[in-house]
Amino acid sequence: MNYKHLHYFFQVAKRGGVLRASEHLHMSPQTISGQIQLLEEALGTALFSKSGRGLALTETGRLVLGYAESIFSIGAELEEAVRDFPSKSKLLEFRVGVADAVPKTIACRLIEPASKLQEPVRIVCREWKLDTLLGELAMHRLDLVIADAPIPSSVSVRAFNHRLGSCGVSFFAAPSVLAEAGRARFPDCLDGAPMILPAEESAVGKRLRTWLEDSSLNPRVVAACDDSALAKEFGRRGMGIFVGPTVLERDIEKQYGVRAIGATPEVVEEFFAISVERRITHPCVTAITEAARNRLFAEPVRRRGKRSST
Numbered sequence: 001m002n003y004k005h006l007h008y009f010f011q012v013a014k015r016g017g018v019l020r021a022s023e024h025l026h027m028s029p030q031t032i033s034g035q036i037q038l039l040e041e042a043l044g045t046a047l048f049s050k051s052g053r054g055l056a057l058t059e060t061g062r063l064v065l066g067y068a069e070s071i072f073s074i075g076a077e078l079e080e081a082v083r084d085f086p087s088k089s090k091l092l093e094f095r096v097g098v099a100d101a102v103p104k105t106i107a108c109r110l111i112e113p114a115s116k117l118q119e120p121v122r123i124v125c126r127e128w129k130l131d132t133l134l135g136e137l138a139m140h141r142l143d144l145v146i147a148d149a150p151i152p153s154s155v156s157v158r159a160f161n162h163r164l165g166s167c168g169v170s171f172f173a174a175p176s177v178l179a180e181a182g183r184a185r186f187p188d189c190l191d192g193a194p195m196i197l198p199a200e201e202s203a204v205g206k207r208l209r210t211w212l213e214d215s216s217l218n219p220r221v222v223a224a225c226d227d228s229a230l231a232k233e234f235g236r237r238g239m240g241i242f243v244g245p246t247v248l249e250r251d252i253e254k255q256y257g258v259r260a261i262g263a264t265p266e267v268v269e270e271f272f273a274i275s276v277e278r279r280i281t282h283p284c285v286t287a288i289t290e291a292a293r294n295r296l297f298a299e300p301v302r303r304r305g306k307r308s309s310t
Contacts, residue, residue, distance in 0.1 A: 005039035008032050009047060010068040017054055070139050091122040094284040097133035098125060099147040101202040103228040105248050110146055113291035114284035121284060131155050137276060144285050145274040149203040162273040162289055165297025167247045168265035172258040176238040186262030187217060194240030195219035199226045207267045208243060232256050245269050
């Protein structure tokens, strides 16, 4: 693709016609029309259609315009970055996306090492669905995506998975739920108990449901939450038993005033850093991956034996 042709197309689309684009670019309308025709031939499709005396974008033209806006926006960012590069006072901006299925405490623990570099860092966080964040990553609007699963096979994005670590899950209950659960030991105390499950679409939600079925446990599902923080808040208020990463067991007990009634290593929560780099070079990403592997997920997990839920 000739990016000069794309630039001419962009100007025509944004300025509403060939004549206005030609005045802005100081070129003849015929030259611009010819350049756009070459772009259409290269792409194998029409980008404009006649609308009265003017032009209207085709459906493909609207698609191309979206990409062109991103391309030229990144180009402007590149020019600004190069101009400001010698400035020692400029902050390093680190743009990270967090998939909404990742527990907030885990996300904070993972990202925190990036704020402790010797050079000043400004962290910009976005939380959204994984496929949306991967699209932002592909457009270089994010430096990293933190997720609870590797890149889905259904998403066509050129990026690389960097496994940060994994852990089992623990089950937590508020005092009021514990009082109603009787004296059954874990995991039998889960059978028939009110439970707040992760969303079915999440990786841990699928594994948890499989484990419950394989263990012949049938809890009474009172809620299914995309947001793990919302599930914990429901659990704190006594709505039901909820799950969380075992590496955060003590933190969750202290923060929400609940008690861990048991844990299983068979339901694994995995966490990944996804970047466009095969070999990690970004200093913030390096700090995150090293801290996750050497500290957060390397900590010995406190093993809980089966015990009474009261």
